[in-house]
Amino acid sequence: MTTDTRTKMQIQDEIMRETADLREIHAALVRLRPKSKAPIEAEWTTQPALTGDAFLATLKPGENVGIRLGEPSLTPYGYLGGLDCDVRKPEAKAEVEAALLQHCPNAMELPSVISGSGGDSRxxxxxxxxxxxxxxxxxxDGWELAVKGTGTQLVAPGSIHPDTGQPYxxxxxxxxxxxxxTGAPVVDVSLLQRPERESRNAEDPLIAELLGKTSTFSPADLQELLDNIPIEATDHGSWLQAVMAVHYESDGADWGFEMVDAWSAGDSRLTDKGKPMYPGTRALRRQWNGFKDKGDSITGGTLRSLARAAGWLPWKADDFEDLPPCLRP
Known part of the structure; x- marks a missing residue:
């Protein structure tokens, strides 16, 4: 397959043309690495939304562009969302289209972008x-259909695919x-919203345990662990792990969000640019709502490990006051 041989300036001009309507409706855009799907800024999900000419002023020749979806992209027609139809095998096209039409019956009438991968992905x-x-x-086998909303982005048209060198x-x-x-095409939101997940803290603890959905960490347990992790001693990675652990154990509930928001707000540090290290409640909410269920990878156990690394112990000295001194921890 022939790769794109245009100069960086020609690619930028094409991106500017292809994203003109997105900028006109104030969709939030994000800079991506050249010929890549990856944002340049590591913490792009918490950065203020850039739209229109304000975004263009930051874009450099050769860079790809992503479209931020969900909360950052509030347009005159509503919040902009996306469906990522990833077709890796040609024979899977019919299967992914069937799933697409089940959840979005008028999908073939909606705006769409052909992936630069050279296949049937849209x-x-x-x-x-x-x-x-x-x-x-x-x-x-060879396909996946996903809703893309708050906390995610899709590569904008005009950008270059990293593998083929071809434009979206x-x-x-x-x-x-x-x-x-006439107004923009209407979709049935109920078909595109994530189904409510069955709570890990079910009313019947025995059934919940049999289903593997019982959290062993109560709200009080999680609060104690957070209280023993000094917020100003965390880096971005450990902070994110703590937030994701509480999200998992609280099943994404508001009480879990309020807990990590209050903990994070205690950070008085500033970035190298003089901005608060903790970007605030609204930015955290966007990130919180964008978390996917990552199975058992980041749970309360992760939070407990962070607390122990900071010096917390799962017992108190007076728990062993009846033991001889030689047996006390």
Whole structure:
């Protein structure tokens, strides 16, 4: 397959043309590494949304562009969301299309972008009155269909695919002139929202344990562990692990969010640019809502390990006061 031989300036000009409608409706954009899907800024999900000319002022020749979805992209038509139709095997096209139409019956009428991968993969865009969360609808042998919402981004048209060197391009572009008269296409939000996950803290503890969904960490346990992890001693990685652990154990509930928000707000440090190390409640909420269920990888056990590394012990000295001194820990 022939790769793109255009100069960096030519690529940037193409991206500017292809993203003109996105900028006009104030969709949030993010800089990506050249010929990559990866954002340049490590903490891009917590950065203020950049739209229109303000974004263009930051873009450098050769860089790809991503479209931030969900809460950062509030447009005149609602919040911008996406469907990532990843087709890695040609024979899987019919299967992914069936799953797509089940959850979005008018998908073939919505704006869409052809992936630069050279296959049948597509990005489909829609608007909703409330931002949607990211989740995987279905997947099979050689394909996957996922909703992309708050905390995620999709590569914008005009950008270059990292493997093929080919550009992403519009299949069905935004039709702003028609939408001014008729409104943007409407989707059934209920079909695109992530189903409520069965709580790990079920009313019947025995059934919950049999299902493997019982959390062994109560809210009080989690609060104690956080209280013993000095916020100003954390780096971004350990802070993120702590937040994700509480998200897992609280099943993403508001009480878990409020707990980590209060803990994080105790950080008085500043970044090298003089900004608060903790970007605030709204930024945390965007990140919190964007977390996916990562199985058992980051749980309360991770939080306990962070607390122990900071000096916390799972017992108190007076728990052993009846033991001889030689047996006390």
């Amino acid at each position: 990005h489909i865009y829609f608007f909703t009155p409330v931002p949607v969360a990211s989740w995987t609808i279905a997947k099979g 391009r519009w299949e069905r572009p935004f039709d702003l002139l028609t939408w001014e008269l």
